[in-house]
Amino acid sequence: MTTLASPRAADTRPARTHRRPRRRTAAPYVFLAPALTLFALFLALPIGYALYLSFRTVEVKGLGLGAGARTEVWAGFDNYTRALDDPEFLASVGRVGLYGLLLVPTMLGLALLFALLLDARRTRAKGFSRVSIFLPYAVPAVIASLLWGFLYLPRVSPFYFLFDKVGWDAPQILSSQLVVFAIANIGLWGGVGFNMIVIYTALKAIPSELYEAARLDGASELVVALRIKVPIVLPSLVLTFLFSMIATLQVFAEPMTLRPLTNTISTTWSPLMKVYRDAFTRDDIYSAAATSVVIALATFALSYLFLRVVQDGRAFSQESR
Template sequence: MTASSHRRPDTTRSAPFFFLLPATLLFILFLALPIGYAVWLSFHKVHVHGLGLGTHARSEVWAGLANYADALTDRELLHGAMRVVGYGCIVVPVMLGLALLLAMMLDTERVRLAPFTRLAIFLPYAIPGVVAALLWGFLYLPDVSPFYYVLEKLNLPQPDLLDGGPLYLALSNIAVWGGTGFNMIVIYTSLQAIPAEVYEAAKLDGATPLQIALRIKIPMVAPSLVLTFFFSIIATLQVFSEPTTLKPLTNSVSTTWSPLMKVYRDAFGSGDLYAAAAEAVLIAIATLLLSFGVLRTASRRNRQEPTP
């Protein structure tokens, strides 16, 4: 055997690592390092000497868990978290319910123009969140909205969707309008993967279309429902662009309406990067724990399926 033949196995074994190297470098530079730097900032604070004047009047010192203690007792952050919970209680069930309903309707044999319908439902997801929020924001304004013009001509009540309780519905409508199409595609893809023999066997047993939908389709797309529920929870906890975009249009949206808006204000409005880093870390931990709980619950239910 030649020397070149001995080198080939080593090259083959190391080839996967060379393919993974670009992705690994990007992960380290743009994800791991920023996360590590944010964690490092969360354990520090600025100490002011004297009047805070001069070159060395401010120094960075170790703060321990002080920033986390302040964040956990911050009423604005807690109130923002409660608002996001109420927002999520509207968005997640409505969005996933509509996505499941639309996916099952498109999966029927009687539907016409299915490709065009799927594209029309999915299209709002392709619109950036800021653009969608601006679009709906102007539709919510009584002075420029065509809906309010029609309501005025019909002598119907004109609710203010940007004030008080209706604000939750207005924000939820933007999220549902934009996210239903993506979730529908995920569920519809799972429905298309169900073998046709399963439906034929159910029809031979006398199952109605409603029974097929409830007892066959929904249970078989349960993993997709868990996946979309998982993504929806993460998106809900990270809501930022919709209330931030609507803020100039109404006084009901404060700079701390959501936890991420609070982080943004502390970091770039107040200039307290250390408190903002601690708040961001707490939001990340809450998202991780909640996501882990959802996946753990779903896996337990799959293991506890009844045996025939």
């Protein structure tokens, strides 16, 4: 006797699944539109215009009077050649280099020290200490420069008054030999707090089991800090070093604010001050544009080389696995 199988049981072919076509929505582009618009108007467009001006110059005919006496012409790389051959620009680069050598290692060292102290078990009043260290970063650079500038002036500074009462000879911090230390101190006072918060946040992300295992093995707080905490937060140190290096190359507010208080700071003390002088004092926007492009390219090149060196080392070994 034969049994007839049902058509559904006999059909062993897999059923076809009909996938609905994905509908493209414009919602992501709507949310990105304000940011892209602001980026194009206030960053990309000014950069492109500065790059355009860096290849232009003004040709003056006769006395430069009358219509058509001053015409804008193509200059090629002449503005870049003049910027790189300018001794004032090279001197400003040297001063900023010395400023960075003084500021960046000291600032990151203090930021790491404060972050480790705040992360220690026996530290008290962590909230108050954290806010107190970070608070100077909230003060604008111009206001901080004015405050420190009056503290540097012998006639109004309370420190010089105390030194005079004690009979000590206080150093002239705004002298030509020490003015770079005065500017670096302002950057140090304002930058330690930000870098400390970045490093402290990375420390709080470390699993507590690592600390417990190290303490069970008899490791002290110093050994835990040097052998566990510092190696793990090394990528954060690299990040803060990169930000500090970029900020160092773009130093402007501190020396520009201190300049009316002393004659030891020239109008070309930093590269950005030279750009400001050429553009708004000498009315040479073409040379200023070329110098700004050189500064931007140097910042990009140094950042890229630094990241390449770091990635080839051990700082991002965990992320590359």
